[in-house]
Amino acid sequence: MGEENQQDIVKCGYVTIAGRPNVGKSTLLNAVLGQKVSIVTRKPQTTRDRILAVHNTDDRQVIFLDTPGIHRPQDGLGHYMNEAANNAILEADVCLWLIDATDRKRGEGLSREERDIARRLQQTGIPVVIALNKVDRMEPKERILPLLQEIHAMDIAREIVPVSALTGDGVDTLMSLVVAMLPEGPRLFPRDMLSDRADRFFVAELVREAIMDITHKEVPYRTAVVIDQFKEQPAGTEIFASIHVETTGQKAIIIGKNGEKITEIRERARAQAAELLGCPVSLRLHVDVSPDWSTNPAGLRKMGYE
Ligand SMILES: Nc1nc2c(ncn2[C@@H]2O[C@H](COP(=O)(O)OP(=O)(O)OP(=O)(O)O)[C@@H](O)[C@H]2O)c(=O)[nH]1
Numbered sequence: 001m002g003e004e005n006q007q008d009i010v011k012c013g014y015v016t017i018a019g020r021p022n023v024g025k026s027t028l029l030n031a032v033l034g035q036k037v038s039i040v041t042r043k044p045q046t047t048r049d050r051i052l053a054v055h056n057t058d059d060r061q062v063i064f065l066d067t068p069g070i071h072r073p074q075d076g077l078g079h080y081m082n083e084a085a086n087n088a089i090l091e092a093d094v095c096l097w098l099i100d101a102t103d104r105k106r107g108e109g110l111s112r113e114e115r116d117i118a119r120r121l122q123q124t125g126i127p128v129v130i131a132l133n134k135v136d137r138m139e140p141k142e143r144i145l146p147l148l149q150e151i152h153a154m155d156i157a158r159e160i161v162p163v164s165a166l167t168g169d170g171v172d173t174l175m176s177l178v179v180a181m182l183p184e185g186p187r188l189f190p191r192d193m194l195s196d197r198a199d200r201f202f203v204a205e206l207v208r209e210a211i212m213d214i215t216h217k218e219v220p221y222r223t224a225v226v227i228d229q230f231k232e233q234p235a236g237t238e239i240f241a242s243i244h245v246e247t248t249g250q251k252a253i254i255i256g257k258n259g260e261k262i263t264e265i266r267e268r269a270r271a272q273a274a275e276l277l278g279c280p281v282s283l284r285l286h287v288d289v290s291p292d293w294s295t296n297p298a299g300l301r302k303m304g305y306e
């Protein structure tokens, strides 16, 4: 292991997982890694930043970039998210374009937004593999055929693979095809490295995930989480985090009647953080009003989106 093994020649390269919001990009990444690196919710625009995660086996090192869903931006945060996704695509050896095969908004074939993505990918010249996700929800299975035919006719993808990131169906096949397209070389990252992010980033994300699941309407989209203190003590890790919202109304929603909401958010995030860190965690949350943080550059910077 260690030094010597890192010099082995393996299939090694960058695979960017890109696509529209909510198609299952982060679910797929977690499924391949066999652990949760990227937060997942039922709501679109969950992932806000490029997240690097490394999948090592004896014969491969796949460096995944999970990305925010490409959408029509409404504010500074939306622009930031799209740019993070587009930049990550340019880093890819292979772009894994995930499409929700069950999205009825498209009608029979690709939507206009999806055709925009196709055009952009074609312009980059980067090899594309398309995964048609959520096939577990597709009844009857033949409903996928018009979409398959349209994508096939566009000649944009080297491979088109139906998968379910949720059940794992087709994921091994997908990965074999993607890995076969990667260059050969020495590992670019240490074998024991999972991500380029520190634990405090993941804890902030877990708090945001709990908020996105527990609150509704505009609140999930106006919330950012910043870790103020992260103290590793012999008895466990003590974490102080600020939840930033834009209005006092949103603050009241997050706190809830008699503090019930914030207690629920804290308990959920604390339990997940303890699992992630493998030690007891004490989590203190504070809710702050930062007007317009999602629209102005200074606000975005303060929340770590720069
Ligand atoms: N039925 C089904 N649901 C899935 C599948 N993959 C993902 N989902 C669900 O789709 C929703 C969105 O999943 P995410 O992984 O957060 O999607 P994403 O593409 O990362 O979304 P953004 O980060 O917002 O762009 C969640 O509720 C997932 O459980 C699948 O294969 N089948």
Ligand SMILES: [Mg+2]
Pocket: 025, 026, 027, 038, 039, 040, 046, 047, 067, 068, 069
């Ligand atoms: Mg995501």
